[in-house]
Amino acid sequence: MKTLYLKLEQKKQVSGKKALLGDIAQLECADGALKNRLQAIHVASFSGAKRQRKILTVTDIIGMIHQIDPSVSITPIGETDVIVEYLPEKTPSKAWEWAKVALVCVISFFGAAFTIITFNNDVSAGSVFEQLYTSFTGKVSGNITVLEVTYSIGLAIGILCFFNHFSGHRLTTDPTPIEVEMEQYEYDVNKSLISYDSRKGSGNDTQADNSGSDRT
Numbered sequence: 001m002k003t004l005y006l007k008l009e010q011k012k013q014v015s016g017k018k019a020l021l022g023d024i025a026q027l028e029c030a031d032g033a034l035k036n037r038l039q040a041i042h043v044a045s046f047s048g049a050k051r052q053r054k055i056l057t058v059t060d061i062i063g064m065i066h067q068i069d070p071s072v073s074i075t076p077i078g079e080t081d082v083i084v085e086y087l088p089e090k091t092p093s094k095a096w097e098w099a100k101v102a103l104v105c106v107i108s109f110f111g112a113a114f115t116i117i118t119f120n121n122d123v124s125a126g127s128v129f130e131q132l133y134t135s136f137t138g139k140v141s142g143n144i145t146v147l148e149v150t151y152s153i154g155l156a157i158g159i160l161c162f163f164n165h166f167s168g169h170r171l172t173t174d175p176t177p178i179e180v181e182m183e184q185y186e187y188d189v190n191k192s193l194i195s196y197d198s199r200k201g202s203g204n205d206t207q208a209d210n211s212g213s214d215r216t
Contacts, residue, residue, distance in 0.1 A: 004029045007078040019044040046086040053085040055197045081194045
């Protein structure tokens with residue numbers, strides 16, 4: 001008996017309107033010809049030029065494989081459901097991409113600046129610096145002293161070290177805290193989509209809109 005190992009991920013993105021099994025799953029089989037034949041199985045279709053998604057279960061895929069070869073013994077590994085997301089190929093506008101980057105930078109800069117300023121005012125950091133400067137030097141501090149300068153530099157270095165990312169460069173190979181949070185957020189969203197689709201019990205081969213999903 002031929003054994004096939006089938007690995008699904010939680011979500012796979014495709015750009016073609018016809019998704020094949022090889023596009024959404026990893027297959028491993030000692031019979032190379034059978035593996036190639038199974039990878040070409042048509043598992044989902046999309047229409048239109050909008051972003052769409054469909055949800056397939058491992059049982060759906062096993063059924064498709066058995067239609068090709070009922071004698072195959074399938075060992076599923078990985079996820080039990082996969083979200084197939086259709087992203088039509090589009091040529092992005094460079095002006096629009098730069099505008100979005102600029103907008104995010106402005107919001108992040110002023111948002112972070114406002115947060116730091118309100119925190120320093122809340123804990124009276126200015127008064128603390130004045131008292132420390134007077135205690136160590138015996139003089140009344142002016143507007144800007146070495147304490148404010150070193151605090152500002154240290155704050156910037158601390159932010160860079162914490163987020164482990166600056167201008168495309170990393171201090172270490174570990175994922176940044178933002179990447180970890182985004183990964184967890186995407187995982188929760190995908191689980192919610194799968195759970196919602198299971199409760200909805202939608203029919204087969206129904207076209208999805210931008211905010212919904214279908215099970216094929």
